[in-house]
Amino acid sequence: MLKPQDEEGIALIMVLAILAIISVWATTSMEEDYIMMRQVENVADSSRASMAAESAIDIARMALEESLKENTYDHLDEMWAKDLPPYPVDDGQVSINIKDANRYLNLNDLVKTDGSADPEMIAIISRLFVNLDVSPHLVGIVVDWIDMNAQVQAGGGAESSAYMSEDYNIKNAPMDRIEELLLMKDFDREIFDKIKAFVIVRPKTAGQTFSKININTASQEVLMALNPQLNLTAVDLLIAERQDVPFQALSTLLVPTWPVPVKNRLDVRSDAFIVRTRARFGRALWGEEVWFERKDMTMQLKYRQRLGWNQ
Numbered sequence: 358m359l360k361p362q363d364e365e366g367i368a369l370i371m372v373l374a375i376l377a378i379i380s381v382w383a384t385t386s387m388e389e390d391y392i393m394m395r396q397v398e399n400v401a402d403s404s405r406a407s408m409a410a411e412s413a414i415d416i417a418r419m420a421l422e423e424s425l426k427e428n429t430y431d432h433l434d435e436m437w438a439k440d441l442p443p444y445p446v447d448d449g450q451v452s453i454n455i456k457d458a459n460r461y462l463n464l465n466d467l468v469k470t471d472g473s474a475d476p477e478m479i480a481i482i483s484r485l486f487v488n489l490d491v492s493p494h495l496v497g498i499v500v501d502w503i504d505m506n507a508q509v510q511a512g513g514g515a516e517s518s519a520y521m522s523e524d525y526n527i528k529n530a531p532m533d534r535i536e537e538l539l540l541m542k543d544f545d546r547e548i549f550d551k552i553k554a555f556v557i558v559r560p561k562t563a564g565q566t567f568s569k570i571n572i573n574t575a576s577q578e579v580l581m582a583l584n585p586q587l588n589l590t591a592v593d594l595l596i597a598e599r600q601d602v603p604f605q606a607l608s609t610l611l612v613p614t615w616p617v618p619v620k621n622r623l624d625v626r627s628d629a630f631i632v633r634t635r636a637r638f639g640r641a642l643w644g645e646e647v648w649f650e651r652k653d654m655t656m657q658l659k660y661r662q663r664l665g666w667n668q
């Protein structure tokens with residue numbers, strides 16, 4: 358049986374113990390409150406960043422639709438094409454970058470709609486690769502990755518047997534992402550980095566056998582790959598010419614120097630645009646990539662995706 362003073366003693370110990378527990382709880386709670394405050398701040402920053410990115414997309418769409426009203430051709434001197442520095446908003450900043458998809462060569466065009474290889478596009482991409490110091494046998498590897506048959510391309514290709522040691526199979530279907538190149542035989546990051554500024558991956562436009570290349574926006578490298586009859590000097594001359602006055606119709610293009618089949622692939626306007634927005638508020642960074650496709654006088658959103666930190 359406990360004596361009264363013992364009971365007091367125990368009561369005191371219990372009070373002390375409870376106090377200790379409370380003080381530990383209070384300290385962690387203060388830390389949690391601080392973490393909570395940081396979290397609230399982060400959430401506020403990231404929602405501001407996502408809203409800023411959202412507005413940037415709207416602004417990009419307006420700029421693109423405005424340019425549709427102005428003329429029937431697209432060129433690098435138009436408002437949408439200008440590279441603007443990041444724009445300050447409150448204590449954050451937003452940037453918009455718009456590129457037309459028609460300045461790039463579409464790798465999916467290496468294979469026709471019937472699933473067979475397109476020799477003309479193979480020649481174009483091979484010229485691009487050679488000019489970029491990339492082995493042209495890699496073109497055959499891309500063709501085999503996309504085409505539905507299991508026949509290895511002459512001059513170097515790779516069908517399913519080349520991927521036996523991988524934990525994935527050959528695709529035998531159009532590419533969905535440019536990064537698929539990194540899965541293909543003999544490709545590596547260095548080659549990918551050399552070519553990524555000149556090629557794109559997109560589905561074929563309905564009713565078209567290939568994506569058109571805009572002669573007003575295509576780079577020197579793409580123009581040289583397109584036309585085997587134009588050397589560097591001639592392409593630079595063409596670029597200087599379009600800087601003075603953009604091509605408004607294909608008929609104004611120097612007809613004799615362009616082989617007709619290649620000319621069929623050209624246009625003076627673009628039908629798709631890639632918008633990249635980045636917004637930074639506090640610790641939050643929000644990036645998005647959006648595809649717009651021209652439909653009559655409007656821009657239709659085809660897809661949007663969030664960008665990673667390093668994209």
Ligand SMILES: [Ca+2]
Pocket residue numbers: 500501502503504505506507508516529
């Ligand atoms: Ca194949």
